Amino acid sequence: MENKSKRVLIACDSSATLLGFRGKLIAELVKSNEVHVFTPKICCDATADQLKAMQVIVHENALNGSNVAVFSDLKYIYQLFQLIRTIKPDIFFPYTFKPVIYGTVIAKLCKVNRITPMLTGLGYNFAPQAAKRSFISHITGHLLKWSLLYSERQHIIFQNQDDYHTLLKGGIISKRHKAFIVNGSGVDLSNYKYSIPNTRYISFLMISRLINAKGVKEFYEAAKLVQQKFPEIKFKLLGPYDNNIDAIDQELYALIRSGEVLEYLGQVDDVRPHIKAASILVLPSYYGEGVPRCMLEGMAMGRAIITCDSVGCRETINPSAKQPNGFLIPVKNITALASKMEHYIHHTKDILIYGVNGRKFAKEKFDVNLVNAAMLKIMQLN
The missing domain is CATH 3.40.50.2000 (Glycogen Phosphorylase B;)
Structure with a gap:
């Protein structure tokens, strides 16, 4: 691969989101950077082929992003630690809970220069109805606080103001943290084109x-x-x-x-x-x-x-x-x-x-x- 200016590592909990949610961002990143992704197994051949065509380097894992799975999570942590030590990324971009919680800590330990965890929503663990899952919610809050401990190298990305204020109010982050808010994952207007809705058959x-x-x-x-x-x-x-x-x-x-x-x-x-x-x-x-x-x-x-x-x-x-x-x-x-x-x-x-x-x-x-x-x-x- 030709020499690129920065080495970027992206970590997610579902391969389905790589192109659907991050495809345009990855396309921008690969223009002048070497891009790696650490993702659960890619089952869709079209996704794998497109990432290969974009010259994205793929590293697969067996993470279960939706449920608690201790041994699977420990294996994921070890694999990610080894990967970061091997490729030595300049920028680490994890999104969704498990990659953010585990990956941000590992990136700090490995002294990655720029760590940009993105919280794509806090899910039901931080919602009022989460009282039913108080133990899981409690643990999640502590893990997130531990993961996001202040670091000069860390820039936290939120997709709405409410999530930022929830973590601020909950003491998980402080005003000292470098936090940024973007408007969701965005939508490709050239791909999702306007059409006139049917008002006769609703x-x-x-x-x-x-x-x-x-x-x-x-x-x-x-x-x-x-x-x-x-x-x-x-x-x-x-x-x-x-x-x-x-x-x-x-x-x-x-x-x-x-x-x-x-x-x-x-x-x-x-x-x-x-x-x-x-x-x-x-x-x-x-x-x-x-x-x-x-x-x-x-x-x-x-x-x-x-x-x-x-x-x-x-x-x-x-x-x-x-x-x-x-x-x-x-x-x-x-x-x-x-x-x-x-x-x-x-x-x-x-x-x-x-x-x-x-x-x-x-x-x-x-x-x-x-x-x-x-x-x-x-x-x-x-």
Whole structure:
């Protein structure tokens, strides 16, 4: 490989996010840097081929990012330690919890010059409902505090103001820490192109992993209420049912798969045809998002949205009353969700107007090129 100016190591907990969430950033990094990624096994040949074509050097592991797995985590820590000692990166960029918690500590021990951990949302461990998991939440908080201990070489990246203030209030970080806030992961407006939504045959689409805190049950119950009045309206759910501590129960999963209320689409490689076919995007999440990517994709394609007044989600609603792009509803409020769905059914022009406004808002705030420029500045690579 030709001599590049800096050696960058990226660590993640899912290979699926490398190109979908970080593809444009990686493309910018490889222009003048040697880029390595430390990722769970890449099962998609197209992803592996594209990373190879970009001259990204891939190092695979067996990390389980969703659940506690002591022996697997210890093996991951050892492998990452050995990798950092071997390649000696100038910049270490971990994102999501386990790579941030384990990787940031290891990078400090190995004296990496620039460490830029990115918190892509705090998840349910820092949400009010996390009382049910108080032990796990307590441990996670201590591990994060230990990992993010102040260092002159460390620049912490957040995707929203709420997460920064949560960690500040919780004593996990202090005002002394070097912290930066970017507008989510951004969205590639050239890849997610505007299309006119169908207002004659209205359909609502939710894109999410099937976990409780994403609001899957709320979407199902609200759809059931609306269908009692408007049986012709379609409701679709797209996303995987995976092995997660907060996965929906088997009873709800069976109801979803029955197709009586929702059309379940499962997991797909490309969400764009499904967004194009939808009239409105819905995400009643109280998970503790960074900024939900599916909402940005929907906005970019000109779709009106409904989401919760919760961390990360509220970032996707334009605060300007002159350019509304959707509705915020209270967390876990099925009645409010159904009411906003009915608003679009009764006011089909708003589907069009809010969709155009959403595209404009995405361009102004969430354009991936703007976000990546901010990221490169934080990494001191521009």
